[in-house]
Amino acid sequence: MLKIKVLLAVSFAFCIVIAQAQNTSEHGYRYVHHLKKSGKKPQRGEAILANVDVYVGNFLLSSSKKNPGGVYRFDLPAIEDEVNHYPPLMDAALMMGLGDSLTIFQNVDENMRQYLPPAEKEQKEIRFEVVLLDIVTLEQKAAANRVLEAAVEPIAQKVKAKAKAYAAGLHNAELISRPSGLKMLIEAAGQGAAIQEGEVLQVHYYGCLKDGTPFDNSFIRRQPLQFPAGAGQMIAGFDEAVLQLHHGARAYLFIPPALGYGDQDAAGGTIPANSELVFYIEIF
Numbered sequence: 193m194l195k196i197k198v199l200l201a202v203s204f205a206f207c208i209v210i211a212q213a214q215n216t217s218e219h220g221y222r223y224v225h226h227l228k229k230s231g232k233k234p235q236r237g238e239a240i241l242a243n244v245d246v247y248v249g250n251f252l253l254s255s256s257k258k259n260p261g262g263v264y265r266f267d268l269p270a271i272e273d274e275v276n277h278y279p280p281l282m283d284a285a286l287m288m289g290l291g292d293s294l295t296i297f298q299n300v301d302e303n304m305r306q307y308l309p310p311a312e313k314e315q316k317e318i319r320f321e322v323v324l325l326d327i328v329t330l331e332q333k334a335a336a337n338r339v340l341e342a343a344v345e346p347i348a349q350k351v352k353a354k355a356k357a358y359a360a361g362l363h364n365a366e367l368i369s370r371p372s373g374l375k376m377l378i379e380a381a382g383q384g385a386a387i388q389e390g391e392v393l394q395v396h397y398y399g400c401l402k403d404g405t406p407f408d409n410s411f412i413r414r415q416p417l418q419f420p421a422g423a424g425q426m427i428a429g430f431d432e433a434v435l436q437l438h439h440g441a442r443a444y445l446f447i448p449p450a451l452g453y454g455d456q457d458a459a460g461g462t463i464p465a466n467s468e469l470v471f472y473i474e475i476f
Contacts, residue, residue, distance in 0.1 A: 218286075219282075219283050222296070222297045225292070227291070227292055227293040227294075229291035229292055231289035231291050231292065231324075233288065233289045236269065237269070238329055238330060238333070239327070239328040240288075240324055240325075240326070242281075242322050243322070244322050248315045249311075249315045253420075259418070264415065265328070265413070265414055266285060268285055281320060281322065289324065290326070290327065291324065292324050293321075295321050296319070297317040297319050297320075298319075299316065300316055306424065307423060307425045309423075340411075340412060344398075352400060352406075354377070358446060370436075373451060374445065375445075376433055376445055376446070377444040378437075378441065378443045380440070382437060382442070383438070384439025386438050387435055387437055389421055390420055393418065393419060394417075395410075395416055395417050395434065395473050395476070396474040397410050397471050397472065397473045399471045401463070401469065402470060405462075407463050408459060416474075422435050427452050427453065428451040428452075429452055429469070430447065433445045433447075433473075437475055439475055440476075441473075441475045442472075442474050444470065444472050444473075445469075445470070445471040445473065446468065447468065447471065449468060453465070454466070
Protein backbone atom coordinates (compact mmCIF):
# COMPACT_ATOMS: atom_id res chain seq x y z
CA MET A 193 0.00 0.00 0.00
CA LEU A 194 2.89 2.34 0.87
CA LYS A 195 4.56 1.66 -2.49
CA ILE A 196 1.31 2.54 -4.29
CA LYS A 197 1.02 5.84 -2.39
CA VAL A 198 4.62 6.73 -3.20
CA LEU A 199 4.07 5.85 -6.86
CA LEU A 200 0.94 7.99 -6.98
CA ALA A 201 2.77 10.90 -5.34
CA VAL A 202 5.63 10.65 -7.82
CA SER A 203 3.20 10.42 -10.72
CA PHE A 204 1.28 13.47 -9.46
CA ALA A 205 4.50 15.49 -9.10
CA PHE A 206 5.57 14.44 -12.60
CA CYS A 207 2.23 15.62 -13.98
CA ILE A 208 2.69 19.01 -12.31
CA VAL A 209 6.14 19.39 -13.89
CA ILE A 210 4.76 18.44 -17.30
CA ALA A 211 1.87 20.90 -16.89
CA GLN A 212 4.33 23.66 -16.02
CA ALA A 213 6.51 22.83 -19.02
CA GLN A 214 3.53 23.14 -21.35
CA ASN A 215 2.67 26.74 -20.42
CA THR A 216 2.94 28.95 -23.49
CA SER A 217 3.13 32.75 -23.53
CA GLU A 218 1.14 35.06 -25.80
CA HIS A 219 3.77 34.92 -28.52
CA GLY A 220 4.58 31.24 -28.31
CA TYR A 221 7.39 31.01 -25.76
CA ARG A 222 7.36 28.07 -23.36
CA TYR A 223 7.66 29.17 -19.74
CA VAL A 224 7.57 28.05 -16.11
CA HIS A 225 6.28 30.51 -13.50
CA HIS A 226 8.17 29.51 -10.33
CA LEU A 227 7.12 32.14 -7.80
CA LYS A 228 3.94 34.24 -7.89
CA LYS A 229 3.63 36.94 -5.23
CA SER A 230 0.56 38.68 -6.68
CA GLY A 231 2.50 41.95 -6.75
CA LYS A 232 1.99 44.91 -9.04
CA LYS A 233 2.40 44.06 -12.73
CA PRO A 234 4.15 46.28 -15.29
CA GLN A 235 2.14 47.89 -18.07
CA ARG A 236 3.01 48.60 -21.70
CA GLY A 237 5.20 51.69 -21.96
CA GLU A 238 6.77 51.14 -18.54
CA ALA A 239 10.11 49.44 -17.85
CA ILE A 240 11.21 46.63 -15.59
CA LEU A 241 14.34 46.14 -13.51
CA ALA A 242 15.17 42.47 -13.17
CA ASN A 243 17.80 39.89 -12.45
CA VAL A 244 18.26 38.01 -15.73
CA ASP A 245 20.55 35.04 -16.34
CA VAL A 246 20.65 33.66 -19.90
CA TYR A 247 21.74 30.06 -20.50
CA VAL A 248 22.17 27.72 -23.40
CA GLY A 249 22.49 24.23 -21.97
CA ASN A 250 24.74 24.67 -18.93
CA PHE A 251 26.64 27.58 -20.49
CA LEU A 252 25.94 31.03 -19.01
CA LEU A 253 25.65 33.41 -21.98
CA SER A 254 25.05 36.52 -19.88
CA SER A 255 24.09 37.58 -16.38
CA SER A 256 22.75 40.89 -15.09
CA LYS A 257 24.89 40.34 -11.99
CA LYS A 258 27.87 41.31 -14.16
CA ASN A 259 26.26 44.62 -15.12
CA PRO A 260 27.13 47.83 -13.28
CA GLY A 261 24.41 48.01 -10.62
CA GLY A 262 23.67 44.30 -10.96
CA VAL A 263 20.29 44.59 -12.70
CA TYR A 264 18.91 44.41 -16.24
CA ARG A 265 16.48 47.02 -17.53
CA PHE A 266 13.94 46.17 -20.20
CA ASP A 267 11.67 48.87 -21.66
CA LEU A 268 8.24 47.65 -22.69
CA PRO A 269 6.99 49.25 -25.91
CA ALA A 270 3.86 51.37 -25.56
CA ILE A 271 0.60 49.97 -26.92
CA GLU A 272 0.67 52.40 -29.83
CA ASP A 273 4.25 51.49 -30.79
CA GLU A 274 4.73 49.31 -33.85
CA VAL A 275 6.36 46.07 -32.73
CA ASN A 276 7.80 43.69 -35.32
CA HIS A 277 9.37 41.30 -32.83
CA TYR A 278 8.22 40.19 -29.40
CA PRO A 279 11.29 39.05 -27.43
CA PRO A 280 10.97 36.53 -24.60
CA LEU A 281 11.58 39.20 -21.95
CA MET A 282 8.59 41.19 -23.16
CA ASP A 283 6.26 38.27 -22.69
CA ALA A 284 7.89 37.42 -19.36
CA ALA A 285 7.55 40.97 -18.03
CA LEU A 286 3.85 41.21 -18.87
CA MET A 287 3.13 37.92 -17.04
CA MET A 288 5.05 38.76 -13.88
CA GLY A 289 4.38 40.77 -10.74
CA LEU A 290 6.88 42.32 -8.37
CA GLY A 291 8.98 39.63 -6.70
CA ASP A 292 7.97 36.91 -9.17
CA SER A 293 10.46 34.51 -10.72
CA LEU A 294 10.00 32.86 -14.10
CA THR A 295 11.93 30.85 -16.67
CA ILE A 296 11.10 31.46 -20.32
CA PHE A 297 12.54 29.56 -23.29
CA GLN A 298 13.38 30.70 -26.81
CA ASN A 299 13.89 28.24 -29.66
CA VAL A 300 17.30 28.40 -31.30
CA ASP A 301 17.01 29.16 -35.01
CA GLU A 302 19.82 28.63 -37.51
CA ASN A 303 20.88 32.28 -37.40
CA MET A 304 21.24 32.14 -33.61
CA ARG A 305 22.96 28.76 -33.71
CA GLN A 306 26.05 30.14 -35.46
CA TYR A 307 26.73 32.36 -32.44
CA LEU A 308 26.45 29.64 -29.79
CA PRO A 309 29.55 28.28 -28.01
CA PRO A 310 30.97 25.24 -29.87
CA ALA A 311 29.97 22.79 -27.13
CA GLU A 312 26.36 24.01 -27.21
CA LYS A 313 25.75 24.15 -30.98
CA GLU A 314 23.12 21.40 -30.87
CA GLN A 315 21.00 22.94 -28.11
CA LYS A 316 17.40 23.59 -29.11
CA GLU A 317 16.54 26.36 -26.62
CA ILE A 318 17.97 29.38 -24.83
CA ARG A 319 16.50 29.93 -21.39
CA PHE A 320 16.05 33.18 -19.51
CA GLU A 321 15.91 33.01 -15.70
CA VAL A 322 14.08 36.18 -14.63
CA VAL A 323 13.33 37.75 -11.22
CA LEU A 324 11.26 40.97 -11.36
CA LEU A 325 12.72 43.49 -8.91
CA ASP A 326 11.05 46.80 -9.72
CA ILE A 327 8.85 48.71 -12.17
CA VAL A 328 9.76 52.08 -13.67
CA THR A 329 6.53 54.04 -14.27
CA LEU A 330 5.88 56.34 -17.22
CA GLU A 331 6.39 59.41 -15.01
CA GLN A 332 9.66 58.04 -13.64
CA LYS A 333 10.82 57.17 -17.16
CA ALA A 334 10.11 60.69 -18.46
CA ALA A 335 12.02 62.33 -15.61
CA ALA A 336 14.94 59.91 -15.92
CA ASN A 337 15.08 60.33 -19.70
CA ARG A 338 15.44 64.10 -19.37
CA VAL A 339 18.37 63.61 -17.02
CA LEU A 340 19.89 60.85 -19.16
CA GLU A 341 19.62 62.75 -22.44
CA ALA A 342 21.43 65.67 -20.83
CA ALA A 343 24.14 63.30 -19.60
CA VAL A 344 24.56 61.59 -23.01
CA GLU A 345 24.69 64.84 -25.00
CA PRO A 346 28.37 65.58 -24.18
CA ILE A 347 29.29 62.07 -25.37
CA ALA A 348 27.30 62.59 -28.56
CA GLN A 349 29.01 65.90 -29.27
CA LYS A 350 32.44 64.43 -28.54
CA VAL A 351 31.94 61.50 -30.92
CA LYS A 352 30.51 63.69 -33.69
CA ALA A 353 33.48 66.04 -33.38
CA LYS A 354 35.90 63.11 -33.52
CA ALA A 355 34.14 61.67 -36.60
CA LYS A 356 34.37 65.06 -38.33
CA ALA A 357 38.07 65.38 -37.47
CA TYR A 358 38.72 61.84 -38.70
CA ALA A 359 36.95 62.54 -42.00
CA ALA A 360 39.15 65.63 -42.42
CA GLY A 361 42.30 63.57 -41.85
CA LEU A 362 43.24 65.39 -38.64
CA HIS A 363 43.95 62.17 -36.71
CA ASN A 364 45.95 60.31 -39.37
CA ALA A 365 49.19 60.43 -37.37
CA GLU A 366 47.53 58.97 -34.26
CA LEU A 367 45.55 56.18 -35.90
CA ILE A 368 46.36 52.52 -35.40
CA SER A 369 45.71 50.88 -38.77
CA ARG A 370 45.11 47.14 -38.90
CA PRO A 371 45.75 44.96 -42.00
CA SER A 372 41.98 44.29 -42.21
CA GLY A 373 41.26 47.98 -42.80
CA LEU A 374 40.11 48.66 -39.24
CA LYS A 375 41.43 51.91 -37.75
CA MET A 376 41.55 52.73 -34.05
CA LEU A 377 42.25 55.82 -31.97
CA ILE A 378 43.01 55.10 -28.31
CA GLU A 379 41.75 57.67 -25.81
CA ALA A 380 42.78 55.64 -22.72
CA ALA A 381 44.75 52.39 -22.83
CA GLY A 382 43.10 50.90 -19.74
CA GLN A 383 44.89 49.48 -16.71
CA GLY A 384 43.10 46.13 -16.67
CA ALA A 385 43.98 42.79 -18.22
CA ALA A 386 44.12 42.30 -21.98
CA ILE A 387 40.83 41.14 -23.49
CA GLN A 388 40.78 37.39 -24.09
CA GLU A 389 38.80 35.69 -26.84
CA GLY A 390 35.59 34.19 -25.48
CA GLU A 391 35.42 36.19 -22.26
CA VAL A 392 32.12 38.00 -21.64
CA LEU A 393 32.61 41.76 -21.93
CA GLN A 394 30.65 44.78 -20.73
CA VAL A 395 31.03 47.57 -23.30
CA HIS A 396 29.35 50.96 -23.53
CA TYR A 397 29.30 52.32 -27.09
CA TYR A 398 28.12 55.26 -29.17
CA GLY A 399 27.85 54.67 -32.91
CA CYS A 400 27.54 57.14 -35.75
CA LEU A 401 28.28 57.46 -39.45
CA LYS A 402 31.39 59.20 -40.76
CA ASP A 403 29.36 62.43 -41.13
CA GLY A 404 28.33 62.27 -37.47
CA THR A 405 24.79 60.92 -37.98
CA PRO A 406 24.04 58.76 -34.90
CA PHE A 407 22.50 55.32 -35.29
CA ASP A 408 22.71 53.66 -31.86
CA ASN A 409 24.22 53.92 -28.40
CA SER A 410 24.10 51.94 -25.18
CA PHE A 411 24.41 54.99 -22.91
CA ILE A 412 20.80 56.03 -23.56
CA ARG A 413 19.63 52.53 -22.57
CA ARG A 414 21.55 52.74 -19.28
CA GLN A 415 23.08 49.32 -19.91
CA PRO A 416 26.44 48.42 -21.44
CA LEU A 417 26.35 45.80 -24.16
CA GLN A 418 27.28 42.32 -22.98
CA PHE A 419 28.83 39.82 -25.41
CA PRO A 420 31.60 37.19 -25.64
CA ALA A 421 34.72 38.68 -27.21
CA GLY A 422 35.56 37.41 -30.68
CA ALA A 423 32.64 34.97 -30.80
CA GLY A 424 31.05 36.45 -33.93
CA GLN A 425 28.09 38.02 -32.18
CA MET A 426 29.27 41.49 -33.23
CA ILE A 427 30.19 42.91 -36.61
CA ALA A 428 33.70 41.82 -37.59
CA GLY A 429 35.35 45.20 -37.01
CA PHE A 430 33.95 45.51 -33.50
CA ASP A 431 35.06 41.97 -32.62
CA GLU A 432 38.55 42.60 -33.98
CA ALA A 433 38.92 45.91 -32.15
CA VAL A 434 38.04 44.76 -28.63
CA LEU A 435 40.59 41.94 -28.86
CA GLN A 436 43.33 44.58 -29.25
CA LEU A 437 42.34 46.37 -26.04
CA HIS A 438 42.45 46.08 -22.25
CA HIS A 439 39.78 46.34 -19.58
CA GLY A 440 39.27 50.00 -18.75
CA ALA A 441 40.13 51.14 -22.28
CA ARG A 442 38.35 53.95 -24.09
CA ALA A 443 38.76 54.10 -27.85
CA TYR A 444 37.34 55.22 -31.18
CA LEU A 445 36.85 52.62 -33.90
CA PHE A 446 36.65 53.44 -37.61
CA ILE A 447 35.17 50.38 -39.27
CA PRO A 448 35.16 50.01 -43.09
CA PRO A 449 32.04 48.58 -44.78
CA ALA A 450 33.68 45.18 -45.32
CA LEU A 451 34.01 44.78 -41.54
CA GLY A 452 30.59 46.27 -40.85
CA TYR A 453 27.36 45.70 -42.76
CA GLY A 454 28.85 45.62 -46.27
CA ASP A 455 26.50 46.44 -49.10
CA GLN A 456 23.38 45.96 -46.94
CA ASP A 457 21.32 48.65 -45.22
CA ALA A 458 21.16 48.21 -41.45
CA ALA A 459 19.43 49.63 -38.37
CA GLY A 460 16.19 50.13 -40.26
CA GLY A 461 17.94 52.07 -43.01
CA THR A 462 19.72 54.44 -40.61
CA ILE A 463 22.97 52.83 -41.75
CA PRO A 464 23.08 52.98 -45.57
CA ALA A 465 24.84 50.28 -47.56
CA ASN A 466 28.63 50.59 -47.81
CA SER A 467 28.88 52.89 -44.79
CA GLU A 468 32.04 53.40 -42.78
CA LEU A 469 31.09 53.25 -39.10
CA VAL A 470 32.47 55.24 -36.17
CA PHE A 471 32.21 53.89 -32.62
CA TYR A 472 33.29 55.31 -29.31
CA ILE A 473 33.61 52.48 -26.76
CA GLU A 474 34.30 52.11 -23.05
CA ILE A 475 35.29 48.62 -21.88
CA PHE A 476 34.66 47.76 -18.23
